[in-house]
Amino acid sequence: MQVTETLNEGLKRGYAITVTAAELDEKVNEKLTEAQPDVEMKGFRKGKVPMALLKKQFGQRLMGEAMQESIDGAMSKHFEDSGDRPAMQPEVKMTNEDWKEGDDVQVEMSYEALPDIPELDLSKVTLERLVVKADDAAVEETLGSLAENAQDFKPRKAGVKAKDGDQVVMDFVGKVDGEAFEGGSAEDYPLVLGSNSFIPGFEEQLVGVKAGEEKAVTVTFPEDYQAENLKGKEATFDCTIKEVKKPVAAEIDDELAKKYGAEDLDGLKTRISEQLESEYAGAARAVMKRGLLDQLDDIVNFDLPPSLVEAEAKQIAHQLWHEDNPDVEGHDHPEIETTDEHTALAERRVRLGLLLAELGQKAEVEVTDAEMSQAIMQQARQYPGQERQFFEFVQQNAQMQQQLRAPLFEDKVVDHIVENAAVTDKEVSKDDLQKAVEALEEDDS
Structure with missing residues (x-):
C-alpha cells in the first residue's frame, strides 16, 4: 500500500x-x-x-x-x-x-486538518466578577409580589358592582336550545373576572353585576370545544349572583411564610435573600463569561478550517432568517446568502469552539451521565405528558445528545478557566448588573 x-x-x-x-x-x-x-x-x-x-x-x-x-x-x-x-x-x-x-x-x-491550538497560560487571563448583595428593599419587593400572588378575596359592600379582577360567587345553569346540558351547572362557584377560565365572552358579561342579582349570559361555544355536542352551539347561562368580592393582598406575616413552605417570616426572608443572590450570581456569571470569551477571541489566533467557517456561517444565516420570518416553519424557502457579518461571527464561534475543546481535552473535562440525564429531563419538561418519549428519542439520537452535551461541556471548561484565571470581585448594585445583562442582550440581537 x-x-x-x-x-x-x-x-x-x-x-x-x-x-x-x-x-x-x-x-x-x-x-x-x-x-x-x-x-x-x-x-x-x-x-x-x-x-x-x-x-x-x-x-x-x-x-x-x-x-x-x-x-x-x-x-x-x-x-x-x-x-x-x-x-x-x-x-x-x-x-x-x-x-x-x-x-x-x-x-x-x-x-x-484541524489547526494546532497555541498554548494558553490561564493565569494571564484577567476577569472581573460582579457581586450583588440582596438588600432589604429587594427582599421586601419580592415579599410584596408573593403576598399579591397569595391574594384573598373579601366581600364588597352591598350594592357595589363587580369589576374586572373581582371574584363573583354564583349559582348557574347552562342551557342549549332551552335544555340544560351535562356539566353546565354549579352552585357557589367562585369565578375571578378576567381570569379567562370560562368560555370566551362569559366573564365580560358579568362585569357590573351586584350581589343578589340574576343575570342571563349568552355565549357561543368554540368550534374546537372538547365536548363534541357543544361545538359551535349557542348557550344561555342563568346566573344567580350570591357575592361580589374584591381581591386583597395577603398580609406579610408568618402565615404567608407558611404558605410558601417556610417556618416563619424571618425564614422566608432568608430564603428569598438566598434565591435572589443565586439569581444575581447566575446573571453575573453570564456577564463574566462573555468578557472571558471576548478576551480569548482577542488574545488567541490561529488558522481556521474554511469548511467549518462556511458551514457555521450558513447555519447562522439560516437561523437569523427564520427569526426574521417566524411564519415560515419549514425549510422550503430560497437559498439564504451569507454575508460578511455572518462569516465574522462564524469565525469567532469556530475559533472559540476549537479553543475551548482543546482546553477541555487537556484538562480532561467530561460531562457525566448524571449531568446528561439531568439536562435531558430539564428539556423533557417542555413536553408535558411526553417526557418518556422525549427521553427515549434522545437516547436513540446521537445528534440530539451532542446538542445537549455541548453547552454542558462549554460551561465546565469555562469554570476550569475561571478557576485558574486572575479573578477580581467587584460589588455593584442590582441596577448596574441589570445594565450589564441588557448590554449582553443588545450585542446578541
Missing part, C-alpha cells in the same frame, strides 16, 4: 492511496480462510470446501469488503502517523473508475 501527499496548503491536505491487487487478493484469501471451517456446501463436508470453489462463490463479494477495509485501514494509519485530525469527514473517491479484478485500487483522499 502506498500513500503519497498531493496537497499541503494551509490546512488543506490531499493524498493518493494505492492498494495493490496483491494486497487485495491476500486480504480476500484471509477472509476465506477464516470462514472456511464454518462453510457448508452440497457435496462437501462442513469445513472441507476447496479454497478455489470458495473464491469462485464468494470472492467477488469479499473483494468489496477487502477494498473498503484496506482504504479505511490506510486512512486510520495515516491519521495515526501524521497526527492530523480532520475538521470534517474526509472526501474519498476512487480515481480509476474502470477498475477490474486484478487491477490496483487508486483512491484520492482530501480533507481540512
Whole structure:
C-alpha cells in the first residue's frame, strides 16, 4: 500500500492511496480462510470446501469488503502517523473508475486538518466578577409580589358592582336550545373576572353585576370545544349572583411564610435573600463569561478550517432568517446568502469552539451521565405528558445528545478557566448588573 501527499496548503491536505491487487487478493484469501471451517456446501463436508470453489462463490463479494477495509485501514494509519485530525469527514473517491479484478485500487483522499491550538497560560487571563448583595428593599419587593400572588378575596359592600379582577360567587345553569346540558351547572362557584377560565365572552358579561342579582349570559361555544355536542352551539347561562368580592393582598406575616413552605417570616426572608443572590450570581456569571470569551477571541489566533467557517456561517444565516420570518416553519424557502457579518461571527464561534475543546481535552473535562440525564429531563419538561418519549428519542439520537452535551461541556471548561484565571470581585448594585445583562442582550440581537 502506498500513500503519497498531493496537497499541503494551509490546512488543506490531499493524498493518493494505492492498494495493490496483491494486497487485495491476500486480504480476500484471509477472509476465506477464516470462514472456511464454518462453510457448508452440497457435496462437501462442513469445513472441507476447496479454497478455489470458495473464491469462485464468494470472492467477488469479499473483494468489496477487502477494498473498503484496506482504504479505511490506510486512512486510520495515516491519521495515526501524521497526527492530523480532520475538521470534517474526509472526501474519498476512487480515481480509476474502470477498475477490474486484478487491477490496483487508486483512491484520492482530501480533507481540512484541524489547526494546532497555541498554548494558553490561564493565569494571564484577567476577569472581573460582579457581586450583588440582596438588600432589604429587594427582599421586601419580592415579599410584596408573593403576598399579591397569595391574594384573598373579601366581600364588597352591598350594592357595589363587580369589576374586572373581582371574584363573583354564583349559582348557574347552562342551557342549549332551552335544555340544560351535562356539566353546565354549579352552585357557589367562585369565578375571578378576567381570569379567562370560562368560555370566551362569559366573564365580560358579568362585569357590573351586584350581589343578589340574576343575570342571563349568552355565549357561543368554540368550534374546537372538547365536548363534541357543544361545538359551535349557542348557550344561555342563568346566573344567580350570591357575592361580589374584591381581591386583597395577603398580609406579610408568618402565615404567608407558611404558605410558601417556610417556618416563619424571618425564614422566608432568608430564603428569598438566598434565591435572589443565586439569581444575581447566575446573571453575573453570564456577564463574566462573555468578557472571558471576548478576551480569548482577542488574545488567541490561529488558522481556521474554511469548511467549518462556511458551514457555521450558513447555519447562522439560516437561523437569523427564520427569526426574521417566524411564519415560515419549514425549510422550503430560497437559498439564504451569507454575508460578511455572518462569516465574522462564524469565525469567532469556530475559533472559540476549537479553543475551548482543546482546553477541555487537556484538562480532561467530561460531562457525566448524571449531568446528561439531568439536562435531558430539564428539556423533557417542555413536553408535558411526553417526557418518556422525549427521553427515549434522545437516547436513540446521537445528534440530539451532542446538542445537549455541548453547552454542558462549554460551561465546565469555562469554570476550569475561571478557576485558574486572575479573578477580581467587584460589588455593584442590582441596577448596574441589570445594565450589564441588557448590554449582553443588545450585542446578541
